[in-house]
Amino acid sequence: MKTKTKFNYIVAILAVTILTLTACGGDDTTVYTVTFNPDNGSPVFTQKVVAGGWAICPEGPDKEYIFPITPATQPGLYVGELYYSFEEWMHNGVAFNFSTPINANITLIARYDTWGEPTTLVGTLNSPTIGITNFNTIAEAVNYIRDNPSSDRYFLLLNQNFTSQEILDFSTPYMYLTIIGIGSERTIQPANDSNLFQLNANGVRLTLGQNITLLGRSGGSDSLVLVQNGYLEMRDGSKITGHITSNANGAMQVTGNGAYFYMSGGEITGNHSTALGTAASGGVRIMDGASLYMLGGSITGNTRGNPPSAMDLVIWGASS
Numbered sequence: 001m002k003t004k005t006k007f008n009y010i011v012a013i014l015a016v017t018i019l020t021l022t023a024c025g026g027d028d029t030t031v032y033t034v035t036f037n038p039d040n041g042s043p044v045f046t047q048k049v050v051a052g053g054w055a056i057c058p059e060g061p062d063k064e065y066i067f068p069i070t071p072a073t074q075p076g077l078y079v080g081e082l083y084y085s086f087e088e089w090m091h092n093g094v095a096f097n098f099s100t101p102i103n104a105n106i107t108l109i110a111r112y113d114t115w116g117e118p119t120t121l122v123g124t125l126n127s128p129t130i131g132i133t134n135f136n137t138i139a140e141a142v143n144y145i146r147d148n149p150s151s152d153r154y155f156l157l158l159n160q161n162f163t164s165q166e167i168l169d170f171s172t173p174y175m176y177l178t179i180i181g182i183g184s185e186r187t188i189q190p191a192n193d194s195n196l197f198q199l200n201a202n203g204v205r206l207t208l209g210q211n212i213t214l215l216g217r218s219g220g221s222d223s224l225v226l227v228q229n230g231y232l233e234m235r236d237g238s239k240i241t242g243h244i245t246s247n248a249n250g251a252m253q254v255t256g257n258g259a260y261f262y263m264s265g266g267e268i269t270g271n272h273s274t275a276l277g278t279a280a281s282g283g284v285r286i287m288d289g290a291s292l293y294m295l296g297g298s299i300t301g302n303t304r305g306n307p308p309s310a311m312d313l314v315i316w317g318a319s320s
Helices: 001-027 137-145
Strands: 031-035 045-050 076-080 080-092 106-117 120-125 152-160 162-164 168-170 176-181 187-190 197-208 212-215 218-220 225-234 239-240 251-254 257-263 267-269 284-287 291-294 314-318
Touching: 076 137, 120 137, 120 152, 137 152, 137 162, 137 168, 176 212, 197 212, 225 239, 251 257, 284 291
Parallel strands: 031 106, 152 176, 162 187, 168 197, 176 197, 187 212, 197 225, 212 239, 225 251, 225 257, 239 267, 251 284, 257 291, 284 314
Antiparallel strands: 031 045, 076 120, 076 152, 080 106
16 A cells, blocks of 8 residues: 555656656747947947847936047137936837837837037137137136136147146136047146146036146156045046156145045056155055045056155045
């Protein structure tokens, strides 16, 4: 009796097992690829969807306004900025409905609406033009921004190298400036033993863009860039180099709770501080509560002391 019961139990298990294998192993399911193109310079990404299934709507991407530079672009100071807001994913020019079953490989492209003000030329730079303000120096352009605050961003486009006799001072709240070189590398260098740029007001933002190099001096006693309050950003194609100073802060000092340094690209290299001690940096010193956000770019090849030893970045005094 026990033997028969055991035999029936084994047969039942085998029957269930065979049924399960038939159900799971005999299905040849087709899988399709849904490709998402953010249309903002970021890589495409994909989802795999079983035939007849649905794609999942991803979070809407961001798109940044890029100044439209061409070989014919006039150097000078521009104001205005367009903003892009994501609206929907498009398939073959039509808004895609994510309840649509997927039965083929498809590509969806992000669509954005624009708002804001297109950029307009407010002044030429060292290139007098009838009827348009002309700035003979970068300092004059920066002073114009200080005297004419705008909720839009200013763009300064350079087609030559400049040496500044004055400190380029961002001391009025919410001065926004992006500097871009036209065609090839353009340098900005201080003429005197002083900071080239000083940021010291709420909400000011200086962005070093493509083809812009801040070129230091040899034998000075100040950092090239001083950020005490506000935001400094470096992007691809920007550089800070060639600064030799006795100042322990090296090429850049970012200090205080309201000071921020964003590095999404570019490089800080070839700078040197002759100062000694563990707090000295040839490249960048972040201190006293300032913040560093390094999302790209590089800080390498900077030194301190004599003989020189490598020191690219020092974070000092409860900074982040």
